[in-house]
Amino acid sequence: LIIDDNPDITTTFKMGIESSNNYADHDKRIEVYTYNDPLAALSEFKPHFYDLLLVDINLPNMNGFELCEKMLIIDINVRVCFMTSGEVNREALREIYPAISLGCFIKKPVTIDYLVNRIKAELD
Amino acid sequence: MVQRIISKIVLKITILVIIEIILIVGSFGVLSYFQSLQSSLGNSINIAGKNRYLTANLLLQTERYLDGSSDISHLNVAMNSLQSNIISLKEGGSISGVELRPLPPEFSDMWNTVNAKWNTYRTSVSNNLIIPSEEGKANTIDKFTIRKQFNSLALDLIGSSDVLVTQLGEQADKNSHNLMVLEISLGILNIGILALILYFITRILRPVLVLTQAMSEVKKGNLEISVPVNEKGNDELSSLSRSFNSMLDTVRNYIKKQNELTNDLSKANEELKQLTNDLSKANEELKQVSRLKDDFINVAAHELRNPVQPILGLAEILRSTKMQADGNHNKSLTVEKECKLLDIIVRNAKKLLLLEENILDVARIENSSLKLDIEECNLYDVIGNVVQDTRDQIDNSRVELLYNKMEDGIFLIRVDKSRLEQVISNLLSNSIKFTKEGTISLNVEKEDNQALVTVKDTGLGIDPEMLPRLFSKFATKSEKGAGLGLFICKNIIEAHGGRIWAENNSNGKGATVGFMIPLVTIGN
Numbered sequence: 030l031i032i033d034d035n036p037d038i039t040t041t042f043k044m045g046i047e048s049s050n051n052y053a054d055h056d057k058r059i060e061v062y063t064y065n066d067p068l069a070a071l072s073e074f075k076p077h078f079y080d081l082l083l084v085d086i087n088l089p090n091m092n093g094f095e096l097c098e099k100m101l102i103i104d105i106n107v108r109v110c111f112m113t114s115g116e117v118n119r120e121a122l123r124e125i126y127p128a129i130s131l132g133c134f135i136k137k138p139v140t141i142d143y144l145v146n147r148i149k150a151e152l153d
Numbered sequence: 154m155v156q157r158i159i160s161k162i163v164l165k166i167t168i169l170v171i172i173e174i175i176l177i178v179g180s181f182g183v184l185s186y187f188q189s190l191q192s193s194l195g196n197s198i199n200i201a202g203k204n205r206y207l208t209a210n211l212l213l214q215t216e217r218y219l220d221g222s223s224d225i226s227h228l229n230v231a232m233n234s235l236q237s238n239i240i241s242l243k244e245g246g247s248i249s250g251v252e253l254r255p256l257p258p259e260f261s262d263m264w265n266t267v268n269a270k271w272n273t274y275r276t277s278v279s280n281n282l283i284i285p286s287e288e289g290k291a292n293t294i295d296k297f298t299i300r301k302q303f304n305s306l307a308l309d310l311i312g313s314s315d316v317l318v319t320q321l322g323e324q325a326d327k328n329s330h331n332l333m334v335l336e337i338s339l340g341i342l343n344i345g346i347l348a349l350i351l352y353f354i355t356r357i358l359r360p361v362l363v364l365t366q367a368m369s370e371v372k373k374g375n376l377e378i379s380v381p382v383n384e385k386g387n388d389e390l391s392s393l394s395r396s397f398n399s400m401l402d403t404v405r406n407y408i409k410k411q412n413e414l415t416n417d418l419s420k421a422n423e424e425l426k427q428l429t430n431d432l433s434k435a436n437e438e439l440k441q442v443s444r445l446k447d448d449f450i451n452v453a454a455h456e457l458r459n460p461v462q463p464i465l466g467l468a469e470i471l472r473s474t475k476m477q478a479d480g481n482h483n484k485s486l487t488v489e490k491e492c493k494l495l496d497i498i499v500r501n502a503k504k505l506l507l508l509e510e511n512i513l514d515v516a517r518i519e520n521s522s523l524k525l526d527i528e529e530c531n532l533y534d535v536i537g538n539v540v541q542d543t544r545d546q547i548d549n550s551r552v553e554l555l556y557n558k559m560e561d562g563i564f565l566i567r568v569d570k571s572r573l574e575q576v577i578s579n580l581l582s583n584s585i586k587f588t589k590e591g592t593i594s595l596n597v598e599k600e601d602n603q604a605l606v607t608v609k610d611t612g613l614g615i616d617p618e619m620l621p622r623l624f625s626k627f628a629t630k631s632e633k634g635a636g637l638g639l640f641i642c643k644n645i646i647e648a649h650g651g652r653i654w655a656e657n658n659s660n661g662k663g664a665t666v667g668f669m670i671p672l673v674t675i676g677n
Contacts, residue, residue, distance in 0.1 A: 035459055037497050041466035044494075048470055051477060087455060114458030115451045138462040141469045 031063045032070045032096065033085040033112065038137070039063035042083070045141035046148070059148065067096045076104040081151055083135070086113040094126045101129075108151055110135055158390060162357055169350045176346055180339040187335060191328050193254040198321045200242050200253060204267065204314035207235040211274070212307040218282060219296055228282070232275065239264075239271055257324075263317045270310040277306055360390040364397060376405050445626070452636065456508050460501035467494045511637045515626065518644045525569040525648055529673060532564035532597065532604050539577045540595070543585070552585055552610075555594040564597065564604045565673040572645045573670075579638045580608045580666050588612030588663065602674060603651070607667035614657045615664045623655050639666075646670065 033039050043061045050058040062079070064070035067088045082100060086093040097109055110133035119131055133151055135144070214231040217223040241248040243264050245255040256264055281299050360380070367380050379401060382394045471494060474486050486494075517523040540556060547554050566573075584593045591611030598605045615623060624643040626636065639655075646653045651670035658665055 035462075037463035037501055038459070038466075040497065041463045041470070044470050045466050048473060048477075113455070114462065115455040137458055138465045141466050141473075144466075 030070070030074075030079040030081070031061060031083040032065075032067055032088065032093070033063075033083075034065050034067075034088050035085075036065050038085075039065060041141075042144065046145055049141065049145045057149075059145075059152075067091050067093075071096060071099055074100055074103055077106070079104070079107055081148060082107055082109045083148070084109060084111055086111055087115060094122070094129055097129060098126070109133065110147070110151060112137055114138065158393065161388075162361075162390075165357055166354055169353055173347060173350050177343060180343060184332075184336060184339065187328070187332050190254075191325060191332060193252075194257075194321060194325045194328060196251050196253050197242065197256060198318055198325065199251070200238060200248060201314055201318045201321060203238055204235070204242075204317075205311050207231070207238050208307050208310045208314065211235050212303060215278065215282070215303050215307075216300060219300060225282075228278070232278065235271065236275075239268060243268075260317065260320060260324075263313070263320055267310065267313045267317055270306070270313050274303070274306045274310055277302065357390075360394055364390075364394060367397065367401075371401070376401060376408065449626070449636065453508075453512070457505065460505040460508075463501045464498050464505075467498050470494070511641060514641045515637050518641065523644065523648060525572060527567055527569055529565060529567050530570055532566050532606075533558060535566075535568070535570055535573050536577060536595070536597065536606070539574050539581065542574075543578060543581050546582060546585055550585055550588075551590040552588050553592045554581075555592055557594060557596045559597065559599070564599070566604060566670055567673055568649055568670065569645075573649070576642045576645050576668070577606065577608075579642050583638065583666070584608050584610035584612060584664075587614075591663070599672070600669070602672050603669040604672050605667060605669050607665055609658065609663065609665040611658075611663040614662070615655060617657070620655070620657075624653065642668075 031039055031042050033042075040063075043063050046059050046061050064073075068090055082097065084093040084097055088096065093111055093113075097111075100107065101109075109130065111131070112135045114137040117134060117136070119134075122129075122131060133147070135147060139147075211228075211231040211234075214223065214228045218225060218228045238248070241253055243256045243261075245253045247253070281302070363380050367378055370378050379398050380394045382391055382398060471486075471491065514523065536556075536558075540554070543554075581593065581595070588610045589612070593608060593610045596605075596607045596609070598607075624639050626640045643653050646668045649670050651668055653666070653668040655664060655666040657663070
């Protein structure tokens with residue numbers, strides 16, 4: 030599940046990941062769902078359906094961390110990767126959101142190859 | 154020092170008391186002297202009174218002698234008694250158990266009279282009784298005459314003695330009156346002097362009392378007092394009072410100085426507080442600027458990187474699909490799909506370019522190196538171009554653009570066309586960005602030789618917090634935009650001699666941004 034308020038980015042990522050499926054075995058194909066609005070993403074969020082959340086931090090209405098906190102309440106097992114094209118201060122973030130793991134952090138822009146590899150690494 | 158003062162005071166008081174005692178004793182002495190004078194006068198009266206009796210006795214003895222019923226010795230005794238009584242009256246001395254003083258000189262005349270009468274009587278006795286007996290017996294006819302003569306002499310003697318007694322009595326009366334007056338006077342004098350002494354004692358003791366009172370006041374903490382001092386006073390108490398006053402002065406000055414110091418200190422403290430406040434305010438402002446800069450870097454980084462992602466990703470996808478499609482038409486993208494992806498790339502590249510231009514413009518403004526390429530043109534042409542360019546953006550949104558222009562309009566202006574287009578385009582795209590659905594009206598009017606252009610939308614409006622610094626650098630609250638557009642607009646409009654402003658619509662829906670630039674006057 031990819032959530033980013035920029036439709037160009039969700040389009041690019043969805044196409045990029047899906048085109049990488051062409052090389053993969055059938056059972057290792059990745060299905061991609063995208064949302065541009067975090068409120069819509071949250072209201073339609075289904076537990077035990079997604080393996081990985083790819084969440085942009087700078088979102089309208091609520092930021093990526095808040096969205097993530099709410100989604101983790103619904104599905105505690107889902108893994109999370111944050112994305113941002115802004116600057117990241119992990120220490121400050123850890124203070125504000127102590128409950129959230131900041132292990133996976135993707136700094137845009139990234140190549141499709143890097144993105145796919147990173148997603149696969151998280152899913153293994 | 155106090156010991157010395159006390160002994161001095163005691164000495165003074167003792168002297169005064171001694172004076173009083175001397176006075177009282179003296180008064181008593183004077184009084185008893187006069188009293189004794191009075192009583193001796195009384196004695197004199199008694200002795201003088203005794204003359205009468207002795208004279209009567211003498212007359213009796215004289216007659217008895219004349220009768221021959223007694224001899225001469227009895228007559229002599231009677232005569233001696235009278236004689237010694239008269240002498241004693243004058244000379245004084247002890248007589249009949251009474252101490253007698255000599256007769257006061259003012260009575261000597263009267264005594265002389267008495268004495269003369271006595272001498273006459275005695276002479277008569279010597280002449281008529283003693284001497285005739287020596288001549289033989291006196292005849293009986295003469296005896297009657299002699300008796301008569303003696304009788305009258307004795308009466309004279311008694312009379313003069315009585316006058317003396319009366320005079321003495323009068324004197325005694327007068328004396329006793331004078332004595333009373335003297336007693337009263339002395340009493341009054343004594344009381345007066347006693348009062349005077351008491352007054353002196355109080356005067357001596359008063360400074361001590363005042364000092365004691367002052368000290369107890371000071372003990373209570375009242376320092377606003379001073380002890381009255383006799384300036385001419387040279388005594389110990391005056392100097393003690395003076396030194397007490399000067400001590401109080403010193404203490405007062407010290408306390409005053411301390412208060413002043415405390416005041417100064419609290420004033421300095423106040424100033425320091427003010428300074429600290431100012432500093433922390435300045436610090437806050439600096440922090441604000443720094444935060445704005447941090448925010449700007451964050452936003453600018455976001456804005457610069459975001460368009461790169463689709464360009465990079467889509468270019469990669471297009472390339473890889475082209476590679477895969479080589480020889481396999483099933484996997485190739487449709488031309489339509491490819492064009493759509495290329496459009497996204499172009500749009501993001503344009504976005505990136507615009508942002509870069511904005512950042513460069515800001516740098517130019519900061520450097521004061523923003524150059525204007527001024528030419529004379531019609532405002533409608535400029536606006537027309539912008540409306541044409543934003544048509545795509547309008548069509549892709551759910552916003553309707555209303556363009557109201559005056560019928561006959563040629564608005565001649567001298568401007569940098571591309572810069573003015575930049576401003577109007579910026580205002581329009583801002584309105585589009587913050588209006589999800591509704592209308593944007595673009596109005597052009599003429600006002601006092603100025604062109605007035607307003608862009609009014611029905612969107613979210615401007616955050617009141619943002620309003621005051623809307624046109625300053627990095628003023629952004631949304632995730633979209635680096636907060637540079639309106640800053641650049643303001644600088645461009647002002648460089649053209651115009652002004653720009655923004656306000657929320659009075660109906661509470663949306664905002665209006667407008668600017669004015671001078672028109673070219675006809676004939677100019």
